[in-house]
Amino acid sequence: MDRQQTEKDDEASEQGRPTLKTLAFMTGLGVTTVSRALKDAPEIGAETRRRVQLVAKQIGYRPNRAGVRLRTGKTNVISLVLKTEHEIMSFVSDIIYGVSEVIAGTPYHLIVTPYSRSQDPLDPIRYLVETGSADGVIISRTQPNDPRARYMLERGIPFATHGRTDMGLIHPYHDFDNYAFAAEAVRHLAGIGRRRLALLAPPVALTYHRHALNGFTDALSEVGASEIPFNTVSIDHSIEQIRMRTAQVMRRDVRPDGFVSSAAAATLAIVAGIEDAGLKLGRDVDVVSKQSSDLLHLFRRELLVVNEDFRLAGAELARSVLGWIGGAAPGSLQSLSVPTEVLAYRRSTPD
Amino acid sequence: MDRQQTEKDDEASEQGRPTLKTLAFMTGLGVTTVSRALKDAPEIGAETRRRVQLVAKQIGYRPNRAGVRLRTGKTNVISLVLKTEHEIMSFVSDIIYGVSEVIAGTPYHLIVTPYSRSQDPLDPIRYLVETGSADGVIISRTQPNDPRARYMLERGIPFATHGRTDMGLIHPYHDFDNYAFAAEAVRHLAGIGRRRLALLAPPVALTYHRHALNGFTDALSEVGASEIPFNTVSIDHSIEQIRMRTAQVMRRDVRPDGFVSSAAAATLAIVAGIEDAGLKLGRDVDVVSKQSSDLLHLFRRELLVVNEDFRLAGAELARSVLGWIGGAAPGSLQSLSVPTEVLAYRRSTPD
DNA sequence: GTGACAATCTGTAACGTTTCAGGATATAGG
DNA sequence: CCTATATCCTGAAACGTTACAGATTGTCAC
Numbered sequence: 001m002d003r004q005q006t007e008k009d010d011e012a013s014e015q016g017r018p019t020l021k022t023l024a025f026m027t028g029l030g031v032t033t034v035s036r037a038l039k040d041a042p043e044i045g046a047e048t049r050r051r052v053q054l055v056a057k058q059i060g061y062r063p064n065r066a067g068v069r070l071r072t073g074k075t076n077v078i079s080l081v082l083k084t085e086h087e088i089m090s091f092v093s094d095i096i097y098g099v100s101e102v103i104a105g106t107p108y109h110l111i112v113t114p115y116s117r118s119q120d121p122l123d124p125i126r127y128l129v130e131t132g133s134a135d136g137v138i139i140s141r142t143q144p145n146d147p148r149a150r151y152m153l154e155r156g157i158p159f160a161t162h163g164r165t166d167m168g169l170i171h172p173y174h175d176f177d178n179y180a181f182a183a184e185a186v187r188h189l190a191g192i193g194r195r196r197l198a199l200l201a202p203p204v205a206l207t208y209h210r211h212a213l214n215g216f217t218d219a220l221s222e223v224g225a226s227e228i229p230f231n232t233v234s235i236d237h238s239i240e241q242i243r244m245r246t247a248q249v250m251r252r253d254v255r256p257d258g259f260v261s262s263a264a265a266a267t268l269a270i271v272a273g274i275e276d277a278g279l280k281l282g283r284d285v286d287v288v289s290k291q292s293s294d295l296l297h298l299f300r301r302e303l304l305v306v307n308e309d310f311r312l313a314g315a316e317l318a319r320s321v322l323g324w325i326g327g328a329a330p331g332s333l334q335s336l337s338v339p340t341e342v343l344a345y346r347r348s349t350p351d
Numbered sequence: 352m353d354r355q356q357t358e359k360d361d362e363a364s365e366q367g368r369p370t371l372k373t374l375a376f377m378t379g380l381g382v383t384t385v386s387r388a389l390k391d392a393p394e395i396g397a398e399t400r401r402r403v404q405l406v407a408k409q410i411g412y413r414p415n416r417a418g419v420r421l422r423t424g425k426t427n428v429i430s431l432v433l434k435t436e437h438e439i440m441s442f443v444s445d446i447i448y449g450v451s452e453v454i455a456g457t458p459y460h461l462i463v464t465p466y467s468r469s470q471d472p473l474d475p476i477r478y479l480v481e482t483g484s485a486d487g488v489i490i491s492r493t494q495p496n497d498p499r500a501r502y503m504l505e506r507g508i509p510f511a512t513h514g515r516t517d518m519g520l521i522h523p524y525h526d527f528d529n530y531a532f533a534a535e536a537v538r539h540l541a542g543i544g545r546r547r548l549a550l551l552a553p554p555v556a557l558t559y560h561r562h563a564l565n566g567f568t569d570a571l572s573e574v575g576a577s578e579i580p581f582n583t584v585s586i587d588h589s590i591e592q593i594r595m596r597t598a599q600v601m602r603r604d605v606r607p608d609g610f611v612s613s614a615a616a617a618t619l620a621i622v623a624g625i626e627d628a629g630l631k632l633g634r635d636v637d638v639v640s641k642q643s644s645d646l647l648h649l650f651r652r653e654l655l656v657v658n659e660d661f662r663l664a665g666a667e668l669a670r671s672v673l674g675w676i677g678g679a680a681p682g683s684l685q686s687l688s689v690p691t692e693v694l695a696y697r698r699s700t701p702d
Numbered sequence: 703g704t705g706a707c708a709a710t711c712t713g714t715a716a717c718g719t720t721t722c723a724g725g726a727t728a729t730a731g732g
Numbered sequence: 733c734c735t736a737t738a739t740c741c742t743g744a745a746a747c748g749t750t751a752c753a754g755a756t757t758g759t760c761a762c
């Protein structure tokens with residue numbers, strides 16, 4: 001009797017999770033054949049292929065990620081790079097859910113790679129690229145001239161940015177149309193008689209600062225309203241800073257009668273500042289704000305809102321990265337989310 | 352001249368990232384020696400050790416994760432298992448930041464493993480364990496008799512729960528003391544003259560439902576106040592449902608003059624419901640709410656709040672899991688976060 | 703001088719996968 | 733009957749790491 005098989009018997013009867021070797025033993029085929037059969041290689045007979053796949057499914061075979069990764073370099077990982085500073089009413093959970101939605105049912109895992117304020121934003125990217133820790137990367141807080149995007153383009157690693165760059169380089173992105181948002185907001189405010197408008201913009205360093213600003217000023221001249229400068233704060237400032245600054249500007253003789261706010265949390269601060277100055281929302285001043293969940297109307301029903309869907313953003317970003325990894329042209333993986341119209345929950349009548 | 356070295360020369364002069372082989376070539380040592388030297392093994396000469404470590408640092412050697420994982424089974428991954436349903440004002444970003452904080456500077460990566468409402472919560476856990484995808488797991492939405500905790504205990508995989516179980520089994524957890532929160536809230540409301548209190552509790556299935564409820568009822572009898580039943584909704588219900596239900600109960604003859612709310616988003620709904628019924632916060636009724644970021648006082652300054660720090664929770668959970676992986680006793684890795692006292696921003700005087 | 707022993711170091715194998723370079727068999731062409 | 737070719741399958745090697753089982757020194761006791 002042939003006892004050279006002893007080793008193989010042992011291996012295959014071991015308890016651990018099944019490997020290609022297990023499958024090979026069970027089907028009586030070679031490891032190579034099994035590997036090929038599982039990925040529908042054409043040089044494997046149709047019947048063999050079905051047989052292998054059946055057995056694999058039956059015993060719940062799952063390729064060992066470490067094995068694949070070591071051999072091929074493919075990590076099956078998408079990394080979401082995040083700044084860990086506390087953003088109040090943060091949208092990152094929504095982005096994560098959006099990404100998750102898309103990669104569920106793919107072999108991809110989502111890893112979250114954090115960096116802190118004190119760090120160079122390039123650090124985590126370098127780490128990921130140098131250690132080959134991910135097949136694709138998603139970044140946010142995108143800048144017009146973004147060193148991270150440039151770096152990844154140079155190394156040829158697929159990525160997508162939340163927000164656009166402005167370097168003449170082509171890469172996948174998803175962005176909310178902040179130009180349209182700001183412009184619509186201004187038009188709406190003008191439509192209800194507001195003439196002196198202030199913009200609480202995103203931080204200057206980020207690309208969408210300019211988008212929002214341009215939409216704001218373009219619409220201002222279109223409707224013939226004027227701007228009250230409000231650029232000493234941005235939505236990155238603290239609630240308290242925005243609140244104080246708002247109160248200050250509202251106490252002036254020439255004060256805004258309308259605000260455009262690029263973030264929901266900041267809007268709370270603006271409203272607080274307005275009320276600190278003894279003025280009333282909806283009567284003395286109106287505020288149009290972006291929001292990512294439908295909460296602002298509970299806060300003050302006079303608030304005017306435009307919705308931004310971060311879960312959608314996450315999903316689009318994930319789709320883009322996977323698309324690039326899958327070989328699609330980066331230029332074809334760009335999307336822009338069109339704002340909803342300005343929504344008024346209920347306006348109190350000015351008296 | 353010895354040209355048997357040709358192969359080795361080639362390998363070491365390749366461009367890719369350095370491996371043990373590269374280091375071995377550069378130092379003139381064997382791969383095994385290098386591997387040992389890097390982990391301070393005692394059988395390596397002190398000088399050799401320093402030399403290897405110096406070179407490794409110089410050329411920026413980083414162990415290949417796939418190699419380690421394949422050989423040892425160690426993934427250097429912590430998985431955070433999350434339900435992906437849209438939670439408004441979600442705290443998951445804070446938890447993620449807290450976890451990140453702790454695992455920064457360790458070789459660990461954080462992967463987010465989602466599951467959706469429709470799925471068995473055990474599914475993602477089974478996946479992780481069966482595929483050996485993580486060295487440690489963090490779960491939330493913990494139940495008194497939690498199948499996930501039981502499963503992981505059986506398989507011996509380190510984990511920590513956000514919230515406690517009640518199965519007589521010992522495992523690491525971090526929890527906010529919701530008993531103390533609810534009790535304190537009741538005492539505070541009683542202290543300002545409120546006698547008929549309603550509790551908006553966490554969903555019944557979760558362990559901290561009972562904690563909150565017990566704290567609530569114990570304190571009620573302690574201060575001699577009475578409960579207005581409000582258990583047809585929980586903080587898992589939609590804003591609209593909570594709002595409607597609040598308005599209903601506030602229109603009754605015998606209505607609450609105080610609420611204890613276990614979540615900030617739900618509090619917005621409660622307040623909206625109160626005002627729907629034509630009543631005034633701070634005059635007709637007071638509300639004590641948990642909050643995880645300091646926003647509620649902007650919403651209505653009459654709100655009474657207790658802060659819960661989810662970033663801390665994330666950090667503690669990460670520390671617990673790492674501790675367990677590191678061999679600490681699970682029983683020593685449990686922590687309970689004591690609530691801050693009830694904070695009043697500013698109360699309007701009842702008239 | 704020799705055996706024992708400690709101190710350092712090293713090669714080989716293995717983890718699970720895919721790729722490379724074939725090998726075996728059958729079919730067809732001449 | 734032999735060769736060419738297509739079809740289907742296979743073993744060996746490699747990815748980077750660690751564990752195992754030595755190998756090579758030098759030192760010391762006797």
